[in-house]
Amino acid sequence: MSDRIVFEDVSKFYGEVLGVNRVSLSIPPGITTLVGPNGSGKTTIMNLMTGLIQPSTGTLSVLGLTPADANEFFTAVGYCAQFDFFPRGITGWQFVLDSLMLHGIEAQMARDLAVEAIDRVQLGEAASRKVAGYSKGMRQKIRLAQAIAHHPRVLVLDEPLNGLDPMARAESIALFEELGRQGMHVVISSHILDEVDRISDRVILITGGYLVAEGNIHEVRREVHEKPMQVLIRCDRPEVLASKMFSINHCVEARLHADGKGVFLRTADIDQFYSMLNGIAAEGLVKIDAVAPADDDANAIYQYLIGTEGAAS
């Protein structure tokens, strides 16, 4: 059995409206984040992945399974959709338990799994109340509990951090990281780029229904050749370092850090840049304390590849 989520030339049209166009993906285990502006096709990709919609052309499979094999497929996949609606009059507990009962497992085991899932999202006593009276964050949590309750191998989460307070957000991120470490596929769509950075093993950038880039954040950044990389160097004499780098004609831009104890340098060839930096450090001209990429994150990649026009909100 394949351990990947595979899209082969998948397109989806809603009548005349393009959902996604000719998307090919091969997603390995770990945390993968879909990033793109509103209407870019993130939810379409997730709905295709989980069989809520069918591709107009192309084929896709999740761990070698397709939604046509509902029993196997949905035992392996959990989807926390963005739709903030629930069956009428239901309590949180009943919502999770009903879902588990449909797996055909014994009633006692279903109850145990429901308790475990509700504990995991830390919903506590609120689970016995009707969902209609929940806050947005609680509804988000109970949907997450329902998606993870049956221990899926693939977890698809559409904007799972929306509506959560900072504490709940941190708890959810910790949970996603734990699931990712366990070897699960965790596919997340998110607008919160700082958090994408923290938790993602890889990103998929999409805009206007087209796949823009896919891969590890650092690899994707390196592929963006037309935007020289920016590096922050913490040192005792930043102006000297900047001047030295310009003199060997390797920097395209230099900017002093606000605290005067560092400099942002832009370079078109990062490998050569690091080698020269080592040389300068060896000369003893400048005492270098720290070196870190300054635009090697999801936010920068987003800005470079998608731009501010459709900026993530």
Added chain:
Amino acid sequence: MTQAARGSFRQFVAQHPWGLWWTQMVRLTRIELRRNLFSWKAGWIYFLAFVPTFILLIHLVFSHHRDFAIGDDTNILAGIIQLYYIRLGVFFGCLGIFSRLIRGEMIERSLHFYLLSPVRREVLLLAKFAAGSISASLLFVSATLANFALVYAGFGAAGSDYVFNGPGLGQLESYLTIIVLACLGYGAVFLLFSMMFRNPTPAAMLFLGWEIINPVLPSLLQRLSVASYLRHLMPITVGAQGIFALLTVQTESVSGWVATVGLLVLIAAVLAYSCYRIRTLEIRYSTD
């Protein structure tokens, strides 16, 4: 059913490849029954089912029953079944119950939870149909039983004699069969409509029109009507007059079992097509 019998039945089910489908169907049906029968939105369906019961109760309390009027009241009961329940009560009750099962869930944006469960879509559809049919049958069969009891209760010993020593129980059996078949027939049609149309009500009105004009259509087309099959099962023919004549079906004479099998075949065909449709059903709440 005893505990031991339940246990051995479970074992029997678990040994078969379709055991999981059966378990899922039973559980889905339970969930749906809870939602169909115990919600405020179902109030008007209770109203449709029990309006005649309420009227018959008033009749029982305030009218004098004379033995020779048993025949008249028997005709009235037949009229209630044929003209009210089959044409209006069960028809609109099933429209309410079965439309909600798919379309209602789309409007409430909760259908995706079912489509994301590890249940074949055909099993999901059949479970929803079973739950709708049980809900509708439970309400309308209860109402029919109550109506029957109220009609004959006022006649005392004569009424009891008519029921237990006369044709009463046979007629009750026919009425109950008709009501259950009506629930299954209309249910299958409205379940299909709820997948085909954003608003199934106009289609249901057209279907009601079709049911009304069906008797004047060629006999082949008459087979595509639920009410025409049920008409053959009526133990008493009601000769309606005036506007009610429009609601009375006059079809070729067919034996009871042929009508029953014919209707069951029609239901099976509609369900088979619904199963085909649900396989390609997409969740696009924004456009639904």
